[in-house]
Amino acid sequence: MAGIYIHIPFCRQACHYCNFHFSVSQRQKEGFLACLLKEIELRHDFFGKPKEPGDRFRLESVYLGGGTPSILSTSELNRIFERLAEYFDYDLGNEITLEANPDDLTFEKLEALRQTPINRLSIGIQSFHEADLKYMNRVHSPQQAIQAIENALTLGFENLTIDLIYGTPTMNDSQWKENLQRTIDLGIEHISAYALTVEPKTALDVFIRRGQAKPVEEEQSARQFEIMLEMLARHGYEHYEISNFALPGKFSRHNLSYWTGKPYLGLGPSAHSFRGTERSWNPPNTTKYIHSIQKGLLLLESEQLSPSQRYDEYLMTSLRTMWGCNLKKVKEGWGEEKGKELENQCLRFIEQGQMIKKDSHLILTEKGKLFADRIASDLFWV
């Protein structure tokens, strides 16, 4: 089965580290929504033409990301769900996630969200410490973060995931442990945790270069990553992807589809889609998106993935997961020789304690996870 990602390109405030596509002006919100509904109609047969008239494709997950999708009112969200339901089948047994910022999740808003198909909230907490939130220019306060989670739990949102960021120069190791402990104490079942990275041309990049913000130290991020692995494992979380942790059975179905090569349809500006050997995307420009869809035209760009690109992608994504890279799959997809070559290339990582081989799977150890991207790129096709 497959999933749909919908990009909502609006935010209340620009976080200093962010390089996603969004606007802090909501001037184009209505125009965008109308076009999003139109795009659903235009691309409804992305997963294949219906066999019978009226047949609808069954979805496993819907993910509203951004941007800040919780900026939309529940009636705006319901317009999206109603349009999806015209072409796709999904029910409460599927995973329907809304990315939300804590300042949007008032008790009243959450009550209203309970009446929509949304059954999973991904809350952008990032930190429970004031100095961190200020450094990142997050719009919410620590109190709002805690209140949002408590409200969601009170109202019966059982499937919660939160985002955390480590490696901020404003957070020492004991404050990071406090963030993790608070998350554990709140009973959060799924955590996505990212090292703060300074992307070129972001506000943070400019401030650091001008000496107006403290730089980010790699050593601190590595140390805090290790602290997290130890603490979350001790509390029963499975580290199922480099940046994702879950209590047993609480993996994100939507994210798993990205990492296991299932097809997905991305709607809205900057959203990417994937189907077999083809990747396509809407350019990250809301104005152009609106203008073209108003004329009934899709602005899509696309590329056919070559065997070597698919191989590199498979290595990159599979090595980041706890299941690792399956040599059988490599041999089936890219030939016996390639599988053997990969196995030989990995011997040095196994000797260095960065990887293990379990049955036919090559899996990174805790030590290897620190260098996941570098190890994958050393193994690329060339």
Ligand code: SF4
């Ligand atoms: S809320 Fe999310 S998308 Fe919006 S600016 Fe902050 S990090 Fe970027």
